[in-house]
Amino acid sequence: MKVHVVGGGPAGLYFASLMKKAWPSTRVTVFERNRPDDTFGFGVVFSDQTLDTFEAHDRESYRAIIGHFAYWDDIEIHFRGTSHRVGGNGFCGCSRATLLKILGRRARSLGVEVQYQTEVSPLNPKILDADLVVAADGIHSRLRDAFAATFKPSVDLRPNLFSWMGSTRPFDAFTFFFRETEHGIFIAHCYQYEPRRSTWIIETDPETFARAGLDRLDEAASARYVEGLFADELEGHRLITNRSIWRNFPVIRCERWVADNFVLIGDAKATAHFSIGSGTKLAMEDGIALYEAFRDTGGRDVAAALGRFEAARRDEVEKTQHSADVSLVWFEHVDRFWNMDPTRFAFGLMTRSKAITYDNLALRAPEFVDEVDAAVACEVRALGPLPPPLAGEGSPLRSPPPLAGEASSLPFPPPIAREGSSLSSPPPLAGEGRVGAPMFQPFRLRSLMLANRVVVSPMCQYSAQDGTPDDWHLVHYGSRAIGGAGLMFTEMTDVSKDARISPGCAGMYDDAHEAAWKRIVDFVHARSRTKFCLQLGHAGRKGATRLMWEGIDEPLPEGAWPIVSASPLPYFPHSAVPREMTRADMEAVIADFVAATKRGERAGFDMLELHAAHGYLLASFISPLTNRRCDRYGGTLENRLRFPLEVFRAMRAAWPREKPMSVRISATDWADGGLTGDDAVEVARAFARAGCDLIDVSTGQTVADAEPVYGRMFQTPFSDQIRNEASLATMCVGAITTADQVNTILAAGRADLVALARPHLVDPYFTMKAAAWYDAPAIHCPPQYLAGKEQIFRNSTRDRDELLDLRRKAKPKAHRDTWKEAAE
Numbered sequence: 087m088k089v090h091v092v093g094g095g096p097a098g099l100y101f102a103s104l105m106k107k108a109w110p111s112t113r114v115t116v117f118e119r120n121r122p123d124d125t126f127g128f129g130v131v132f133s134d135q136t137l138d139t140f141e142a143h144d145r146e147s148y149r150a151i152i153g154h155f156a157y158w159d160d161i162e163i164h165f166r167g168t169s170h171r172v173g174g175n176g177f178c179g180c181s182r183a184t185l186l187k188i189l190g191r192r193a194r195s196l197g198v199e200v201q202y203q204t205e206v207s208p209l210n211p212k213i214l215d216a217d218l219v220v221a222a223d224g225i226h227s228r229l230r231d232a233f234a235a236t237f238k239p240s241v242d243l244r245p246n247l248f249s250w251m252g253s254t255r256p257f258d259a260f261t262f263f264f265r266e267t268e269h270g271i272f273i274a275h276c277y278q279y280e281p282r283r284s285t286w287i288i289e290t291d292p293e294t295f296a297r298a299g300l301d302r303l304d305e306a307a308s309a310r311y312v313e314g315l316f317a318d319e320l321e322g323h324r325l326i327t328n329r330s331i332w333r334n335f336p337v338i339r340c341e342r343w344v345a346d347n348f349v350l351i352g353d354a355k356a357t358a359h360f361s362i363g364s365g366t367k368l369a370m371e372d373g374i375a376l377y378e379a380f381r382d383t384g385g386r387d388v389a390a391a392l393g394r395f396e397a398a399r400r401d402e403v404e405k406t407q408h409s410a411d412v413s414l415v416w417f418e419h420v421d422r423f424w425n426m427d428p429t430r431f432a433f434g435l436m437t438r439s440k441a442i443t444y445d446n447l448a449l450r451a452p453e454f455v456d457e458v459d460a461a462v463a464c465e466v467r468a469l470g471p472l473p474p475p476l477a478g479e480g481s482p483l484r485s486p487p488p489l490a491g492e493a494s495s496l497p498f499p500p501p502i503a504r505e506g507s508s509l510s511s512p513p514p515l516a517g518e519g520r521v522g523a524p525m526f527q528p529f530r531l532r533s534l535m536l537a538n539r540v541v542v543s544p545m546c547q548y549s550a551q552d553g554t555p556d557d558w559h560l561v562h563y564g565s566r567a568i569g570g571a572g573l574m575f576t577e578m579t580d581v582s583k584d585a586r587i588s589p590g591c592a593g594m595y596d597d598a599h600e601a602a603w604k605r606i607v608d609f610v611h612a613r614s615r616t617k618f619c620l621q622l623g624h625a626g627r628k629g630a631t632r633l634m635w636e637g638i639d640e641p642l643p644e645g646a647w648p649i650v651s652a653s654p655l656p657y658f659p660h661s662a663v664p665r666e667m668t669r670a671d672m673e674a675v676i677a678d679f680v681a682a683t684k685r686g687e688r689a690g691f692d693m694l695e696l697h698a699a700h701g702y703l704l705a706s707f708i709s710p711l712t713n714r715r716c717d718r719y720g721g722t723l724e725n726r727l728r729f730p731l732e733v734f735r736a737m738r739a740a741w742p743r744e745k746p747m748s749v750r751i752s753a754t755d756w757a758d759g760g761l762t763g764d765d766a767v768e769v770a771r772a773f774a775r776a777g778c779d780l781i782d783v784s785t786g787q788t789v790a791d792a793e794p795v796y797g798r799m800f801q802t803p804f805s806d807q808i809r810n811e812a813s814l815a816t817m818c819v820g821a822i823t824t825a826d827q828v829n830t831i832l833a834a835g836r837a838d839l840v841a842l843a844r845p846h847l848v849d850p851y852f853t854m855k856a857a858a859w860y861d862a863p864a865i866h867c868p869p870q871y872l873a874g875k876e877q878i879f880r881n882s883t884r885d886r887d888e889l890l891d892l893r894r895k896a897k898p899k900a901h902r903d904t905w906k907e908a909a910e
């Protein structure tokens with residue numbers, strides 16, 4: 087078999103070696119335009135895990151690599167005069183030039199023909215004349231571009247500018263420096279890769295770049311400028327340049343990687359941002375995956391092997407690219423986090439790409455996680471004591487009556503998950519004893535104190551009779567409250583008969599509804615510490631539809647009622663066309679919301695939410711995709727918000743001042759021309775100005791042809807943006823399934839409360855179980871269930887210790903010792 091590899095970078099050379107080693111009779115030729123000793127680039131980074139893979143595939147090159155790398159375990163973060171060191175990361179740096187020499191030498195020793203100084207033209211018939219052609223020609227791949235119609239590449243040029251430089255300053259940790267200047271923020275990503283050599287990738291946003299005049303400086307002058315910025319950090323060392331041009335990072339994706347006997351690998355097919363240090367790793371692992379595809383299909387069947395390669399590898403590459411994308415976005419928006427507590431800033435940086443979580447860090451760097459817990463607790467303490475009662479309103483802070491079966495109760499749930507503390511004894515700080523996990527910190531909204539940060543998200547039950555909740559609802563809400571969440575939402579409860587989504591939806595427009603809800607609220611208050619929030623809504627154009635399990639959003643075949651919306655646009659083409667609301671309709675709807683608010687207060691709810699998300703009536707006003715009005719309720723965002731704000735203000739005026747209110751919004755429509763995260767910040771600010779205490783951040787469901795990007799915690803970035811750009815309290819929701827994720831989100835300051843919907847459907851005891859896992863015994867448990875609580879707390883301690891032990895054993899081996907051996 088004849089194999090041509092275009093590009094003698096890490097991907098091409100590694101693949102060529104593995105193929106030749108496995109099938110020595112295969113003729114493998116690598117074409118490389120550079121010379122073998124060209125020194126382009128500085129260091130490359132590999133994790134312990136990647137080194138394991140290299141060791142398994144080619145021990146010779148692995149040993150040569152580890153003989154030449156610098157190893158570190160820690161990540162160090164320098165931010166606003168503070169520094170944090172987080173251990174247990176296991177990475178090594180290696181010179182790119184050395185790596186290429188090692189791989190080139192290894193390939194040649196195996197019999198690969200490496201033709202250096204050979205520029206390949208994509209249409210050269212001699213190159214294409216092989217059984218297999220591998221395009222490993224890097225980020226600017228000429229082969230990919232020549233066959234763009236087949237591979238369908240896309241390039242997303244990111245806004246930030248970066249330059250790859252080097253220095254002689256030594257480092258014993260992967261180090262981030264954040265520096266604020268009069269022009270803006272600069273970031274340096276630094277690591278050592280061989281004795282007396284470190285990589286310095288300098289990054290900044292385009293505005294800062296222009297203000298600093300860097301667009302007018304040449305390579306040498308810009309290096310001198312950066313030396314001035316990071317003079318302290320360089321500790322007297324100079325910066326070294328080597329084609330250190332400022333550029334924008336291109337995120338490259340290809341719809342296809344394979345065409346006939348032609349395949350793209352490495353940067354040519356997909357890039358991963360340098361902030362997760364995975365470019366070279368991804369390239370070499372592509373080489374491995376391509377070789378494995380040949381191995382698994384017998385080694386001779388090119389079509390089968392290439393099919394296998396793309397099918398098996400795509401998921402992994404897309405996952406890494408997704409992590410890299412999330413990471414690069416964090417750096418692009420670093421100004422959002424600038425005023426954060428430095429410990430939480432460091433935690434946010436460590437967990438930015440979702441690969442590292444609270445639990446991972448607790449395993450690797452327990453002292454750091456203790457410091458994070460203390461920082462979260464400290465912010466709770468900084469909120470100060472509960473507010474005094476409002477004049478003439480009685481004390482909102484009165485102790486609740488003892489719960490059934492309990493002799494007495496604390497005035498409020500303890501603020502931290504340790505015994506012996508209460509609001510009058512604030513959470514201990516670092517050094518004053520252990521602090522609980524962030525999810526068990528209390529949270530206050532006006533005079534409402536939540537015992538923890540877990541929330542049962544609103545979930546329609548489609549089980550009410552003429553709007554009246556029944557025993558199903560009593561058991562459903564009752565059991566979830568006993569499960570221990572700090573806050574629970576009702577399902578969307580409609581403000582009139584015609585405001586319902588389906589015939590099974592709950593309402594709050596009748597005395598019977600009020601009485602039925604009061605029975606449930608009373609139970610929740612008597613038997614649990616969970617606070618209860620009433621979500622009020624109007625279905626708008628998504629009204630008169632079937633029960634969820636009979637066809638969600640599908641119009642009722644019979645018995646439909648008239649529906650209204652901002653504009654006469656049906657949800658699906660086959661949905662009923664809503665009537666455009668008149669001013670009189672608006673006034674009637676406002677009156678319905680106010681009447682339902684008053685009923686909610688009489689029923690005893692602790693909190694009230696206005697549902698302005700998911701394409702229902704108020705959402706249909708806010709989104710430009712569903713609001714085509716030409717009056718003062720359509721057009722600009724200010725106009726589109728006018729009616730939802732009128733509703734909110736009227737409700738706020740009817741709802742007791744000491745009780746909080748939230749608004750659920752769809753922070754993006756996931757559709758061209760629709761709402762974006764930036765719009766959501768403005769929407770949130772407008773509701774906050776009207777007296778909203780918490781923004782409940784959901785997304786989408788506005789238009790039927792939206793294209794949401796799902797994934798773990800997929801809506802959390804919108805909560806992060808609103809919370810940290812607008813300085814508002816937020817609740818996030820969406821594909822959050824573990825207590826570890828809840829803690830990660832809270833500790834990083836991406837939300838103040840975390841709601842879970844589907845997980846609570848099958849597990850009302852999510853919070854109780856998490857309390858046992860994180861040893862937070864202060865969680866309330868009704869006396870009837872105390873024996874169960876005691877058992878799960880006891881077992882969880884043992885299970886946790888066993889799991890930690892297993893995880894420690896499963897950790898990739900540290901290559902530090904092998905490195906020392908090889909170096910000796």
Ligand SMILES: Cc1cc2nc3c(=O)[nH]c(=O)nc-3n(C[C@H](O)[C@H](O)[C@H](O)COP(=O)(O)OP(=O)(O)OC[C@H]3O[C@@H](n4cnc5c(N)ncnc54)[C@H](O)[C@@H]3O)c2cc1C
Pocket residue numbers: 092093094095096097098117118119120127128129130131182204205206207222223224225227228250285351352353354364365366369
């Ligand atoms: C400016 C810059 C600096 C970087 N510095 C570093 C760094 O210091 N550390 C790090 O980890 N990552 C660095 N990267 C990223 C890193 O280079 C890649 O992620 C990784 O090397 C990808 O490997 P590859 O084999 O796919 O491509 P590359 O390493 O880019 O290799 C492609 C090879 O193909 C050759 N080639 C291209 N076209 C032709 C042609 N027509 N004919 C013949 N040969 C051709 C090129 O000369 C090159 O040697 C840098 C990227 C850029 C853009």
Ligand SMILES: Cc1cc2nc3c(=O)[nH]c(=O)nc-3n(C[C@H](O)[C@H](O)[C@H](O)COP(=O)(O)O)c2cc1C
Pocket residue numbers: 543544545546547576577578621634697750784819820821822841842843844845
């Ligand atoms: C059965 C069901 C009913 C829902 N009903 C409502 C509702 O009444 N009001 C609302 O705002 N969101 C509703 N949602 C959306 C959830 O509150 C939540 O935002 C969504 O399910 C994403 O969270 P998850 O991934 O934890 O399930 C519902 C979700 C489910 C699964």
